[in-house]
Amino acid sequence: MAIGRIVKALSGFYYVENEDGIFQCRGRGNFRKRKLTPLVGDWVVFEAENRTDGYVLELHDRTNELIRPPIANVEQAVLVFSVHEPAFSPLLLDKFLVHIEANDIQPLICLSKMDLLPEEKLEEIRQYKKEYEKIGYEVISTSVHQADTIEELKPALANRVSVFAGQSGVGKSSLLNAIKPELDLETNAISKSLNRGKHTTRHVELIPIEGGYVADTPGFSSLDYHGITEDSLSACYPEMADRIQECKFRGCTHSNEPKCAVKAAVEDGEIAQHRYDSYIQFLEEIKSQKRRY
The missing domain is CATH 1.10.40.50 (Probable gtpase engc; domain 3)
Incomplete structure (x- = not known):
């Protein structure tokens, strides 16, 4: 038996990584009996006779767990919010922040598509940036067409497990491609009529970047209040x-x-x-x- 971390879950298989590489595994039937679902990010005990025929036997305790996206043991959430196409939404950002704070995850606000921001909206975005920084949040302004902004983002990802989250169409996959071009993740333009993007990421996967991992997750635009009460x-x-x-x-x-x-x-x-x-x-x-x- 060995210990590793699940770095991808797809079509009923769990891809577990340790110092010997990545092993394709299935979950033992007792997970279903105990109503447990292994998640990307989980540390697990597994056994494998070869690279493609292994079984996840046991889950280690989690430090945290997100439902949407389904991922565990996240240290940082990079909340990607475009300033244009789709337009910046402080209300939606606050909903993401509440969700992340409730799970005791360190948030990083990433403003994307700064190169597309109309001049008349510049001061408004600057003011929002100041307000969130006053609260204590780190805010980084980025554009995939401005290499210096991508370089500013890289150190924030080093040596930790981060999840990229935000509504679809804000440029999460494009940012990851700019950070690590060999990823060549699929991207799509946003719908002009709906002002939102198509879901280009179809599963959760941990991608090694800057000595850590980044999870590119399926885009979503709504969050429930699981575990959050009126009092909390x-x-x-x-x-x-x-x-x-x-x-x-x-x-x-x-x-x-x-x-x-x-x-x-x-x-x-x-x-x-x-x-x-x-x-x-x-x-x-x-x-x-x-x-x-």
């Missing part, structure tokens, strides 16, 4: 989490309660209005989801 949502907003203890009422949801430190910070301009607005929208969505189930 504000903890996924760092600028709110810092003020929770200052609220008058314990369990304050920062919506209708008096003497709320978060609402006071919004009024004073210390918390961006659009961040508070997204928080209230997500709070209502969580309440609605709770009522449905």
Whole structure:
């Protein structure tokens, strides 16, 4: 028996990598009985007589697990958001950030397609960048046509497991191709009528880059609130989490309660209005989801 990490899952096979190479494996039937599904990123115990005929026997404990995309043991999430085609959406970015914060993963905001940004939108994007940096997030502006911006992104990927995530059409695969041209990942232009891209990535795979791994994942534009409650949502907003203890009422949801430190910070301009607005929208969505189930 040996220990390795699953670097790709495709058509019922798990491709497990260790110091001896990559082995094609199937999962033992007891995973189904225990309702366990091996995920890309999992450390596993496996046995293999040769490179193409192995079995995953046991899963090691996970540090974290994402449902969409299905991946485990992620250290960093590179949230790729284009500034044009499709247009930048702070609301969608906040939803991704909430999802990532809830799973205790370090986020990195990557603004893509900077070369396409119209001049009249430049100051707006600069302001959003400042606001997210003020919160404490690292924000990198990139263009696949500007080599210096790609070089700035590379060190952030070194020696860690990162997942590239974002809605389809924002240029995740194009960025990975710019970082490592030999990948030659499939890319497609976005639909002009729908203002979003086609899904070009069809499975999750860990790609070795800069001494670490990057997961190129299927594009998606919506996230559920698995494991996130009305009480825990504000903890996924760092600028709110810092003020929770200052609220008058314990369990304050920062919506209708008096003497709320978060609402006071919004009024004073210390918390961006659009961040508070997204928080209230997500709070209502969580309440609605709770009522449905």
